[in-house]
Amino acid sequence: MPTPFLPVSVCLTAGILCGRNMGNGVLIGSLLLAASLACGWLFFGLRRNALVAAFLLLAVFSLGALRSRQAHSDYLNHPLRLLCMPDYADFEGRLARSPSQGAGKTELIVLVDGVRHRKRFRRLCGRVRFIVLGDTAPEVSLLRRLRPGDRVNISARLSARRGFLNFGQAASDRRLELQSLHQTAFSKSALLVTRTAEGSKLDPRRWAASLRRRLLDKIEEVFRDSRGSGLNETGAVLEAILLGERGHLHPDTLRSLRESGLFHLIAISGAHIAVFSGLLHFLLTAVRIPRRASALLLILFLAFYALVVEGRASVLRAVIMSSLYLLGRILWRDVRLLNTVSLSAFLLLLWHPMSLWEPGFQLTFAATISIILFAPRILRKIPRLPLRLPELIAASLAAHLGVTPVLAAAFNRVVLSGLVLNLAAVPLMAAVMSAGYAVLVAAHIHPLLGRAAGWAVKIPVQAFLLLSRLPGQTPPFSYRLPSPPPIVLGLYVLLLLSLLFPRGCKGKGRTAAGLRLLLFLAAFAALAAYPFPARRSPGLRVTFLDVGQGEAILVEFPGRKKMLVDGGGLPGGDFDVGESVVSPCLWRAGMKGVDILVSTHAHSDHIGGLCAVARNFRVGEAWETAAPVDDAWQRRFRRSLRLSVPVRRPGGGDAFFISGVLVEVLHPPASDAAPRDVDNESSLVLRLTYGRVSMLLTSDIGRDSEGWLIRRNSFLESVVLKAAHHGSDTSTTAEFLEQVRPRMAVISSGEGNAFGLPGRAVLERLRRAGVRVFRTDLDGAVEVSSDGRSVQVRTAARIDDRPYLIYIESEA
Numbered sequence: 001m002p003t004p005f006l007p008v009s010v011c012l013t014a015g016i017l018c019g020r021n022m023g024n025g026v027l028i029g030s031l032l033l034a035a036s037l038a039c040g041w042l043f044f045g046l047r048r049n050a051l052v053a054a055f056l057l058l059a060v061f062s063l064g065a066l067r068s069r070q071a072h073s074d075y076l077n078h079p080l081r082l083l084c085m086p087d088y089a090d091f092e093g094r095l096a097r098s099p100s101q102g103a104g105k106t107e108l109i110v111l112v113d114g115v116r117h118r119k120r121f122r123r124l125c126g127r128v129r130f131i132v133l134g135d136t137a138p139e140v141s142l143l144r145r146l147r148p149g150d151r152v153n154i155s156a157r158l159s160a161r162r163g164f165l166n167f168g169q170a171a172s173d174r175r176l177e178l179q180s181l182h183q184t185a186f187s188k189s190a191l192l193v194t195r196t197a198e199g200s201k202l203d204p205r206r207w208a209a210s211l212r213r214r215l216l217d218k219i220e221e222v223f224r225d226s227r228g229s230g231l232n233e234t235g236a237v238l239e240a241i242l243l244g245e246r247g248h249l250h251p252d253t254l255r256s257l258r259e260s261g262l263f264h265l266i267a268i269s270g271a272h273i274a275v276f277s278g279l280l281h282f283l284l285t286a287v288r289i290p291r292r293a294s295a296l297l298l299i300l301f302l303a304f305y306a307l308v309v310e311g312r313a314s315v316l317r318a319v320i321m322s323s324l325y326l327l328g329r330i331l332w333r334d335v336r337l338l339n340t341v342s343l344s345a346f347l348l349l350l351w352h353p354m355s356l357w358e359p360g361f362q363l364t365f366a367a368t369i370s371i372i373l374f375a376p377r378i379l380r381k382i383p384r385l386p387l388r389l390p391e392l393i394a395a396s397l398a399a400h401l402g403v404t405p406v407l408a409a410a411f412n413r414v415v416l417s418g419l420v421l422n423l424a425a426v427p428l429m430a431a432v433m434s435a436g437y438a439v440l441v442a443a444h445i446h447p448l449l450g451r452a453a454g455w456a457v458k459i460p461v462q463a464f465l466l467l468s469r470l471p472g473q474t475p476p477f478s479y480r481l482p483s484p485p486p487i488v489l490g491l492y493v494l495l496l497l498s499l500l501f502p503r504g505c506k507g508k509g510r511t512a513a514g515l516r517l518l519l520f521l522a523a524f525a526a527l528a529a530y531p532f533p534a535r536r537s538p539g540l541r542v543t544f545l546d547v548g549q550g551e552a553i554l555v556e557f558p559g560r561k562k563m564l565v566d567g568g569g570l571p572g573g574d575f576d577v578g579e580s581v582v583s584p585c586l587w588r589a590g591m592k593g594v595d596i597l598v599s600t601h602a603h604s605d606h607i608g609g610l611c612a613v614a615r616n617f618r619v620g621e622a623w624e625t626a627a628p629v630d631d632a633w634q635r636r637f638r639r640s641l642r643l644s645v646p647v648r649r650p651g652g653g654d655a656f657f658i659s660g661v662l663v664e665v666l667h668p669p670a671s672d673a674a675p676r677d678v679d680n681e682s683s684l685v686l687r688l689t690y691g692r693v694s695m696l697l698t699s700d701i702g703r704d705s706e707g708w709l710i711r712r713n714s715f716l717e718s719v720v721l722k723a724a725h726h727g728s729d730t731s732t733t734a735e736f737l738e739q740v741r742p743r744m745a746v747i748s749s750g751e752g753n754a755f756g757l758p759g760r761a762v763l764e765r766l767r768r769a770g771v772r773v774f775r776t777d778l779d780g781a782v783e784v785s786s787d788g789r790s791v792q793v794r795t796a797a798r799i800d801d802r803p804y805l806i807y808i809e810s811e812a
Contacts (some may be wrong), residue, residue, distance in 0.1 A: 005342035011057045011424025012346055016353045020072060022101035029066030036062055050505050068353040072177070080112065080126035080182040081173075081453045083158065086752075089117040091128060091154045091185065094199070097310045099132075099143045101247040103574045105142050106132045106190065109181075110152060126182035130154055132190050139190035147209045149199020164546045164581050165780025165796045168588045208307035212243060215308075218443040222454045234454070234461045240266040241429060242436045244309040251574055253465065258411075259478045260468040261418025265429045268309055270364065273318040275430045276305060279437070295326040308766075313355070317364050319454070320344050337372050341365065350442070359410035363403050370402025371395050373500060389423070396422045405492050405527060409483050412616075414528045417477035428467070430453050431460040480616040482587040488526050495520040519786040534560050534590045538601020539787040540661055540690040542720070545585055546776045546796065547577050549726065549750030549757075550605035553697060555584065555688065557659035562589075563596040565686065565697060569608015583616045585781075591616035594696035596658075597641075600684040600699035602627040602634040621646045625668060625684050628677055662689040665706055666713060680725060681705045687718065691788020696740060698724035698731070701712045706736040719791055720784055721745045721771070727758020737769045744772040744793065746784070751777040 019029060040055035075081065093112035098108040108130040115122050132143065132154075146152065163175070176184070187193065189687040199206050216239060223235025231239070235360040236248040246254070246266065257263040265271060280301055284294040306319045321344040328335035345365055348355060355361045381393040400419050407413050435457040443450025484492075498516045525531075537556040545552040547568025564586070580669070587596070594617045599607045602625075614637065622645055627634040649726075651670025656663045667685035683699035696718040698706075701726065709716060721742035724731035726749040745766055749757045758775065766773050774782045780796030 002336055003339040003342060003344055005339050007057055008047050008060050009342040009346040009349070010788060011060040012064040012349055012707065013356060015061040015066075016068040016198055016349060016356050018061075019065030025796075029062050029069060033059055033062035033066060051736050053251050064349070064353070067350065071353050075182075076173075078126060078182050080124045080128070083115065083124065083183065085115075085117055085158055088155050088157050090114055091115055091130075091156060092173050092196070093128070093152065095146055095148050095150045095152055095504035096127065097148050097205075098212060100148055100245070101135075101140065101143075102245075102602050104133065106134075106140070108132060108143075108146075108152075108154070108193070109603075110154065113549055127180055128183045128185055129179075129181050130156055130185050130187055130193075132156075132187045133187050140352055142190045143193065144213065146193075146195060147199060147213075148205040149203045150195050151197040151199070153194045154185070154197050155192040156188055159184040159186065161330065164548065165721030165781065166546050166581070166585050167543070167796050169584065169796075172508070178354055180280065180352070197306050204304075205307055208304065209310075212308050212310070215243060215440055216245060218440055218450065221447060222439060222443050222450045233465070234458050237461050237465065238436045238439075238457065241268075241272070241432055242440075243250075244312055244315065245267040251576070253468075256465075256468045258413070259414030259415070260421055260470065262421060262425050262468050262479065264363070265425055265464075268312065268318075269314040270318040270321070271429065272433065273302065273305075273315070273322055277322060279428075279434065282620065292330050296332050299323045299326050313358070314360050314364065317344070317348060317361065319535075320348065321368070338369070338730060341368050341372065342343060359406060362406045362410070366402035366406050367399040368402075371398045374398040374401060377500075381748045383603075385474065392426065396426075400617045401496060405484070405489050405526070408481065408527055409489055412480050412483060412584070413478070415478045416482060416528075417470070421470070425464060425467050428460050428464045432464060432526065434458065435460060480583070480587075481528075481592055482532075482590050484527045484530060485532070490522065492520075492523040492527050495523050530592060532590060534562065534592070537785075539785060540688065540693070540695075541783065541785045542688070542695055543585075544722065544746045544748055544774075544776060544782040544784075545582060546780045547609065547748070549579060549753040549755070550578075550609070550724070551699070551748040552582050552609060553722070553748075554589070556589070558690070559659045561595045561659050562586075562591060562593075563598060563658070564594050564610075565598040565661075566600055566606040566699070567609030567611075567613050569606065569610075571604040571608075576609070576612050578612030579616070582609045582613055586613070586617065593620065595620040596623060597621070598623040598684065599625070599634075599637060599687075601625050601680065601682055602631050602637070602678045603680070604633055605701065606700070607637050611640040613637050614642075614645075619645045621648060623650055623684070625650045627650065631678055663687075664689070666709055666716075667701065670707075685709065687716075690786055693720075693786040693788060693791055694718040695720040695722070695784065695786075696742070697722045700725040700731075702728075702730045703733050703736075706731065706733055710735060710739050716740050719743050719786075723747045723758070723762065723766070723811075726755075727752075727762045727775075729759035729761045731764050732765060734765055734769075737765060737771070738771060742771050743768075744774065744784075744791070746782050747773065747775045747777075749775065749777045753777070 015029075028044055036055045036059035040052050040059060041050065043051040043055065091110065091112050092114040093110045096109040096111050110128050110130060111125075112128045113123070113125050115124050167436040176182070219235050219238050220231050223232050224230070225232040225240065230250045233250070235254070236250070236253075240249055249266070257266060277298055280298055281294065284297060289297065302319045302322055306315050309315050321341060323508075324344055325335060325337065325340045328340060348361070360801075366803040368608040373392040375398040379390055379804070382390040382393055384390065396419055404414070407415065425728070435453075439450055439453045439457055442453040495516065499520060501513070501516070535556070537558055537560070539558055541556040543556075545554060545568070548570070550568030550570070551566045552568040557566060559564070565583045570577060594613065596612060597610060597619045599610055599622070601607070619641060622641055624634070624637070624647060626649060650665040652665060652667050652669060654665040664687040665684065666687055668682045680700040680702055681704055683701050683705070685699060685701060685705070686697045688695045688697070694717065696716065698721070706724070716739045718740050719742065721740055721744070723745045727747040732745075747758045763773065773797060776782060778797070783794040785792045785794070
């Protein structure tokens with residue numbers, strides 16, 4: 001059999017998939033493994049080779065189920081993962097890799113071996129990611145001196161809850177498990193990080209980290225920005241492409257690279273390893289080193305390169321595949337790529353079964369296998385062209401066929417422009433890498449020589465960035481959509497593989513091949529266009545999303561009309577709540593568009609996430625409140641909207657009927673004058689009435705605006721109250737509660753937030769008023785549904801993986 005590892009890796013993959021869902025996976029997997037091996041040995045003695053192979057494959061399947069369940073169980077029961085401490089503690093351990101710098105923070109991965117809390121020391125071992133805040137020169141200098149293997153002591157606080165808790169959202173534990181992390185912790189300053197001992201000088205990771213730091217320093221020395229205090233755009237791209245350091249790339253640059261389908265070219269992976277190997281092979285061939293010795297040297301250089309770029313998962317996958325291929329070339333003359341890739345997948349999954357669910361793993365093997373299977377067939381259909389264009393076109397199209405379902409399912413993205421852009425971007429990336437290495441060599445000879453060489457590398461870098469920005473002007477070639485249903489993904493893969501069947505020479509064979517092609521194109525259209533309607537709501541459904549210390553409310557009117565009131569957001573940093581939290585919630589509802597996008601006021605914790613939503617979804621119309629003409633967040637929100645989107649500024653007294661629901665604007669007073677600054681007291685207040693049930697959404701208003709509402713509105717009574725300003729003591733006064741008379745209240749606040757919200761006084765006032773309180777910091781997302789006569793409440797916090805339900809009969 002030419003590819004013996006292909007069925008082996010397929011069986012292991014199937015076992016891992018099944019083992020994750022087995023209740024007694026360890027026991028069943030162990031028994032099945034033992035029985036399979038026993039039967040295989042029995043039939044081996046009887047010389048029944050076909051049955052021996054079948055039972056060996058069953059044994060591999062059992063091994064996959066056993067490894068999957070055991071790894072998952074060990075992670076769930078790990079003592080460090082179960083550790084819960086509300087305040088700061090001292091963590092001791094060894095640094096696993098060099099510090100990674102970002103916007104206003106530094107990330108440390110530490111192999112913790114002990115925790116000291118309130119003078120009590122506990123021996124706990126595991127991997128912890130520490131986020132150290134601060135970007136001043138002294139703080140950065142302190143952390144830059146750290147190297148892998150150094151013993152450190154970090155005073156930090158564990159993340160109170162792992163991520164955001166919304167309906168249908170993968171638990172943050174799952175994401176941490178894929179990264180082999182047991183906890184995430186935060187430290188407010190680099191001064192709380194102490195190196196207690198240096199690592200061993202014989203540790204090769206330390207040598208590689210020192211070289212990495214030296215190379216990064218040279219890049220920062222050559223490519224300083226105009227102010228001389230930071231890194232310019234060219235240097236940031238070089239750091240990403242050469243060394244995998246993306247911390248200095250601007251968020252807009254990262255977004256344009258994702259939209260264009262070129263992001264894989266700045267995340268070190270197979271393409272970079274291929275270019276690096278090609279350069280080394282050219283040099284080794286130039287000095288006439290024999291073929292086998294050259295292959296062995298390439299393996300050693302690739303291993304050291306993996307250490308220099310800190311051994312990211314994508315790098316390890318590419319290096320392992322390349323090394324196995326080179327090792328095969330040393331031992332045998334004929335090496336089949338598909339067999340090499342299958343062996344790589346088998347070893348990687350056996351080592352870390354959970355990587356099967358990692359999108360990066362799926363993208364790597366989907367692209368590689370597609371190129372191996374389809375590129376030769378596509379190449380035969382392409383006429384001869386210069387500059388090896390046929391090979392580039394075939395590889396680009398084949399890779400695109402493989403990664404499209406992964407991008408659509410994992411990242412809600414379809415990128416058609418990548419088919420064309422990669423034809424120019426891949427050679428440009430190779431040119432950037434070649435010129436970048438030359439710059440580093442020149443900079444080590446003399447700084448002036450390095451700066452002179454740096455001018456040459458700017459041309460391919462700027463051309464590469466220009467390519468990435470082209471799709472932003474042509475949205476149909478790059479867009480977002482909900483994750484396709486599993487049946488569509490399955491049909492796409494099956495029909496794609498069916499194209500490999502022989503076409504045949506007779507009429508029937510050609511007809512069958514044409515039919516398979518048409519069916520595949522239909523599956524591709526279904527995957528790329530998502531022709532399915534958004535989730536239908538039988539009544540009025542309002543979901544208060546968990547966006548941390550912010551606010552985002554999804555209103556689903558009876559039928560399919562949707563309104564999003566605010567989108568959460570963070571004032572600083574590189575985490576986009578709208579992109580990472582709010583948009584996925586809308587995609588899970590099957591939404592490709594938002595009928596009404598509402599910004600209650602231009603504070604970052606309300607409007608910040610709306611910018612990403614406006615880019616990712618078709619917006620019917622936008623509502624906003626007046627803001628100063630020079631307000632940065634308001635301008636950013638306006639720029640995110642397409643020019644064709646109408647913008648309203650509703651005021652008190654406006655009312656709209658939407659699918660049988662009365663939407664009243666109660667505040668602010670109608671006015672054309674722009675305020676001097678953004679103020680909570682100018683927030684938009686909405687009241688939704690469906691049948692006999694009303695819901696009052698009060699945004700961030702305070703007691704002054706509540707008093708104005710009491711004076712101007714004779715009837716404020718509502719079954720559901722969204723407590724104003726995240727439960728601040730300055731809102732939700734006793735007088736306001738007496739007028740509204742809510743049966744339940746929802747408070748949107750972040751767990752463990754620095755403001756101490758919700759306030760104790762507000763909670764006490766709600767308790768005295770007999771109001772049932774739901775909080776996003778404790779309950780996660782809160783879904784309130786009504787048929788016009790009663791209210792049903794559901795929260796994302798689950799007991800035994802099942803949500804609990806509360807019914808409140810309306811008295812209105």
